[in-house]
Amino acid sequence: MxxxxxxxxxxxxxxxxxxxxxxxxxxxxxxxxxxxxxxxxxxxxxxxxxxxxxxxxxxxxxxxxxxxxxxxxxxxxxxxxxxxxxxxxxxxxxxxxxxxxxxxxxxxxxxxxxxxxxxxxxxxxxxxxxxxxxxxxxxxxxxxxxxxxxxxxxxxxxxxxxxxxxxxxxxxxxxxxxxxxxxxxxxxxxxxxxxxxxxxxxxxxxxxxxxxxxxxxxxxxxxxxxxxxxxxxxxxxxxxxxxxxxxxxxxxxxxxxxxxxxxxxxxxxxxxxxxxxxxxxxxxxxxxxxxxxxxxxxxxxxxxxxxxxxxxxxxxxxxxxxxxxxxxxxxxxxxxxxxxxxxxxxxxxxxxxxxxxxxxxxxxxxxxxxxxxxxxxxxxxxxxxxxxxxxxxxxxxxxxxxxxxxxxxxxxxxxxxxxxxxxxxxxxxxxxxxxxxxxxxxxxxxxVLAAKTWSQNQVWHSRESLFRSGVRVLPHNSKVHYNLGNYLKDTGQNTEAIWHYRKSLELYAKHASAFNNLGTLLENKTEAESCFRNALKIYPKHKGAFVNLGNLLISNGEHQKGVNLLKQALDLDPHYSEALLSLGKIMMDLHRWSEAEQYFKAAITEKPDFAKAYNFYGVYHFKQGNYQDAVTCYRQAYTIDQSDILAMANAADSLKQLGKTSEAEKLLRQALSIRPDPKVVDQLGMMYFHAGKKAESLAVYEEMIDRSSNNTDALLHYANVLISMQELGKAESLVHRILADSPGNVDALRVAAVIYGIRSKPKVAIAYLEEAIQQCKLLQRGKSFLADMKYDLANHYKDLQQYDQALMLYTEALQLNPAKSKAHLNLGAIYHLKGQFSKARKHYEIVLKVDPNDDLVRDNLVKLTRLEKQKNGKRG
Structure with a gap:
């Protein structure tokens, strides 16, 4: 038991x-x-x-x-x-x-x-x-x-x-x-x-x-x-x-x-x-x-x-x-x-x-x-x-x-x-x-392996860290330089991007896309065209190079050649939205409105999340005067790409045209909260200025200066705001800052002339304007712009009582722009002072044809008639 x-x-x-x-x-x-x-x-x-x-x-x-x-x-x-x-x-x-x-x-x-x-x-x-x-x-x-x-x-x-x-x-x-x-x-x-x-x-x-x-x-x-x-x-x-x-x-x-x-x-x-x-x-x-x-x-x-x-x-x-x-x-x-x-x-x-x-x-x-x-x-x-x-x-x-x-x-x-x-x-x-x-x-x-993994994870943290690590680890790899160049290009760091694209091509001379992307950043159009053609020579099916070369030729005035290249890109890929968008833009520039709209719609159909296409479709509506439709397109653009401050700025322009300035202001502020872009700052500053809010305009520009902006257009607009508020010292300092970086800047030279004109220093103003006119001729600026410059210069000679020189410049201004009625007014005034009454009357009457209600001209004509009678009476 x-x-x-x-x-x-x-x-x-x-x-x-x-x-x-x-x-x-x-x-x-x-x-x-x-x-x-x-x-x-x-x-x-x-x-x-x-x-x-x-x-x-x-x-x-x-x-x-x-x-x-x-x-x-x-x-x-x-x-x-x-x-x-x-x-x-x-x-x-x-x-x-x-x-x-x-x-x-x-x-x-x-x-x-x-x-x-x-x-x-x-x-x-x-x-x-x-x-x-x-x-x-x-x-x-x-x-x-x-x-x-x-x-x-x-x-x-x-x-x-x-x-x-x-x-x-x-x-x-x-x-x-x-x-x-x-x-x-x-x-x-x-x-x-x-x-x-x-x-x-x-x-x-x-x-x-x-x-x-x-x-x-x-x-x-x-x-x-x-x-x-x-x-x-x-x-x-x-x-x-x-x-x-x-x-x-x-x-x-x-x-x-x-x-x-x-x-x-x-x-x-x-x-x-x-x-x-x-x-x-x-x-x-x-x-x-x-x-x-x-x-x-x-x-x-x-x-x-x-x-x-x-x-x-x-x-x-x-x-x-x-x-x-x-x-x-x-x-x-x-x-x-x-x-x-x-x-x-x-x-x-x-x-x-x-x-x-x-x-x-x-x-x-x-x-x-x-x-x-x-x-x-x-x-x-x-x-x-x-x-x-x-x-x-x-x-x-x-x-x-x-x-x-x-x-x-x-x-x-x-x-x-x-x-x-x-x-x-x-x-x-x-x-x-x-x-x-x-x-x-x-x-x-x-x-050791775990530590390497932890470290390598940081490499994959962002585009910049990933692409910079590639250049650091494999500096002889053409592709990593190309990818870093793309990141730098996307973030506006163009100088460094150009260096990496060139390095990529130095390491591998047959990189078609590196040629193409480099071409988009080069200011020299001849060199850019060479890059696009090299890309197509290496890879004849490179759609992007066709589009970029086409756009370049169009900008040089070779419209038909450019359009043909854009259409070649579409032959390679009928759904290529970039080519459709580019064709839409050129048709809009040529005022072929119905064709432009068809291309914009096609680009959006092919790529419904194509923010840039909505943006340009908005531009199309803006130019047609359809401001509400433009706002709708711009809003769609920055809804798709919430960092698209260009679309926000364009929408603000359209809202301003619709009289919705408070909405426009709010939108520009929103854009600046995303990225303090000088162009948007400038747009907001000028909107305040034209609305008579000079203090607000000044505050916007001063904030921009604190951030060390080097946008020349914005700085010049800031100078004009300062001039309007009689802060000539600040304006003068600002203009000299621009001219130190860009001595031949025509607009800066002209603003400097305005400042010295207000300060009753016509000789200094004349020196700036004569330099501006020389630069204007070299840069082949438009006739209307040159006419304005000659008119300003003539005014200063008139103030110095150098009437013969002033007469010559007013005449040249009218030859460049016959519609500049103020030149006729000043010509009439000089001839009036010189006693050449018939010539004075001729110019006064031209002004009255443009503006029959010009009281100053009417008063001058009355005085002129009196002087003519006195002169005729003495003769009698």
Whole structure:
């Protein structure tokens, strides 16, 4: 009886011990996943306040499929950037499910970058946990090995582009479904490793197999290389799950026992074929067009150069996974010089790389063929994860649009992390005496990587930080100089932008877009035209260069040539809104109003969020006198682009014409709160001035001066306000400041003459005006403007009683502008004083024809008549 009780107690003890172990193991699992999640969030926490940068702007901010401008159905017919995937210029990247996620996020948070960053960090943490889970539960590595691999994956700096760059959501989403597909594929099989693997496991739960294949499709619709999970599953099945059956077949056995495997492989192949067929059908069987700068090696006519360079690039990508200390958002053009001959020392790195790969393959082969070996061949699994997802980016099957892209390594890095984790476990197993030292080294390595990731996140914080980091890390890369030039151009830092565009062309003379963008900033029109023509010579399909060259020729008076170039841009792309807008502007300048309106409407139709098109359509309505319609267009422009202060300023002009000065003032103040633009300050100051609010006008200009504005027009208007308020000293100082920077400024010279005229210093005023007239002739200013200058100069000679000189200048002013009636008045007055009454009467009568109610002229005519009678009386 006592023995029976002891047996019962032992059984209960064993049961309790098993339950305790199970419970303890569950908490270990939860703890490891918590650590992975915490580390992943910790590494990327400082990325959450980042902005939309680089590709984010085109894929999210300017993508009508994301912002809701296009219908939800258009997502499935467009590429990743919102352009129809059948379009010749489409990038052909088809990721509709990623765009659906973007669109939902945009709808829920109003397009703020914060929530997009949160989603990316959450997805990365989820992928890290899933990878750790799959490593332990599917690949059957030890808990410590899976944790090491998961931690390495979570902190790896090469992932910053995918996680901190918002468009990397495509890689993260593909990674989630990639791992879920592997997980469910393994769960669909009847495998019990504790009892020993069967020769070929049955498909115990076919519904899970179907879901696994569906998840592979979902991964593919998030990003193209998600399709490679099918090949990974096939390798797992053949080389791991059904290994014993394959070995039996190799030794001469029957293949009947492998039928479950063949069925699964058939379904995998069928799924792959369907996905590939759908993809080719969507693209109309065409591949995207890339330029040489995108992937120079693929354009090399020398086969040896292509082979050597491609193989070295595989080495380079592998080094990024092991030593990710040099990272850059763009590795195009000259970042990695081509390997053009076999004597290049980089070929030694390629040889060593392949020796290592062959050693791993050999170890995998030994493990596979060994009857006594482990069921799970970790080196083979790691190689599969490393190589297979990278194949679409390898240039082996088709040309890709990049040299190196760090985000492409997101899924492939799982293989390297697993390999490192597995290698670490082998080292620890064989060197137990040095285990604390090795673990300390591993922890230090992870901390260094985490620190690099934290630092790299800051690089992705803004456009400026990203582009400046590129120049700092890869100063010999033409593309990073070009991108920084674009940022500087967009922010008005034109001098620095020009330097970087020139540096880009110095490094890579065939960069068509660098020529094009440089041309838009050059003041020398001849040099600008040369840049646009160079861009077209390099890339004859450059739409932007056609438009810019066309606009330049139009500004030079070659209207027909310019219009033809704009139409050529439309021939290349009938939906090109910039060309439509430019044609609208030229038609408006030519007063071909109906054509102008058609082009403006077409530009808006093609690009409903085209703020600039609404702005110019507003200008069209303003010139037509339709001020309310103009206000409507301007408001639409600055609603789309809330930083468009030009549209706000234009709207204020229209509101002023409608008599709504308080609204106009409020709008100008709003524009200045966004950016203190001197032109807007000037507009507000002049509005106050013309409204008789001189004190308010003065306050606006004084605030502008405090900010050290160098806008010449605004400074001159400020000077005129000071003159009107008799603050001649300040006005004089201001004008001298302008002339110190620009000695030949005609308007400043004229204002200086006004100041010295008021101060009764006509000789000084004359000197300024004569210089202004000389400059006016050199600059070929209009006749009307020159007439005004001669009239002012004549007035000063009249004040000095140098009447002959004054008469000559008034006459010249009238020859330039016959409608200048005041010149007739002054001519009449001088002839009146000189006693040449008939000539005086002639000029007085001309003035009266223009203004019959001019009392001064009438009084002068009365006096003239009296003097004529007196003169005639004396003669009599």
């Amino acid at each position: 006592m023995e029976q009780n002891n047996n019962v107690c032992k059984k209960q003890h064993v049961a309790i011990s098993a339950e305790v172990y199970k419970c303890k193991n569950r908490w270990i699992i939860i703890g490891s996943y918590f650590i992975i999640t915490f580390v992943a969030f910790g590494c990327y926490f400082n990325s959450l306040d980042g902005d939309f940068v680089h590709d984010d702007i085109f894929a999210i901010k300017n993508n009508p499929d994301v912002t809701g401008k296009n219908s939800i159905y258009s997502i499935f017919g467009d590429d990743f950037w919102g352009k129809s995937i059948t379009d010749e210029t489409s990038h052909k990247s088809y990721r509709p499910l990623t765009i659906v996620v973007f669109r939902l996020n945009y709808f829920l948070n109003g397009g703020k970058p914060f929530s997009f960053h949160v989603v990316n960090v959450v997805l990365h943490a989820l992928v890290s946990v899933l990878f750790t889970h799959v490593s332990h539960n599917v690949f059957l590595v030890s808990r410590e090995t899976s944790l090491s691999a998961g931690l390495l994956f979570a902190v790896h700096p090469v992932h910053t582009e995918a996680v901190s760059g918002i468009v990397g959501s495509a890689d993260l989403l593909a990674g989630v479904f990639f791992l879920l597909s592997i997980l469910l594929y393994s769960k669909s099989l009847l495998v019990n490793w504790d009892l020993g693997s069967t020769e070929c496991p049955q498909t115990q739960r076919p519904q899970l197999l179907v879901v696994s294949l569906m998840l592979a499709a979902v991964s593919t619709l998030c990003k193209e290389h998600g399709i490679t999970v099918l090949a990974v599953c096939a390798v797992l099945d053949v080389a791991i799950f059904s290994r014993k059956g394959i070995l039996k077949m190799f030794s001469g056995g029957s293949t009947r026992h492998l039928m479950p495997l063949f069925h699964r492989l058939f379904y995998i192949f069928l799924t792959f074929s369907i996905l590939l067929g759908i993809r080719l059908w969507i693209m109309n069987g065409t591949l995207p067009e890339f330029q040489e700068q995108d992937n120079p090696a693929s354009f090399s006519p020398v086969l040896l150069t292509r082979i050597l360079t491609y193989n070295y690039l595989y080495v380079f990508n592998s080094l990024l996974l092991i030593f990710p200390m040099t990272l850059c958002y763009d590795w195009q053009v000259s970042s990695i010089p081509l390997v053009e001959n076999i004597t290049d020392p980089r070929n030694l790195a390629t040889i060593i790389f392949y020796i290592i790969i062959m050693l791993i393959v050999y170890r995998s082969y030994i493990n596979f063929m060994s009857q006594e070996g482990e069921n799970f061949n970790i080196p083979l699994i790691a190689l599969s994860l490393l190589i297979i997802p990278f194949l679409p980016a390898s240039n082996l099957f088709f040309r890709v649009g990049f040299v190196v892209a760090e985000r492409i390594l997101y899924i492939s890095s799982m293989g390297s992390c697993l390999l490192v984790g597995y290698g670490l476990s082998l080292i620890l197993h064989k060197a137990k005496d040095t285990e604390p030292v090795i673990k300390a080294i591993v922890v230090a390595y992870l901390l």
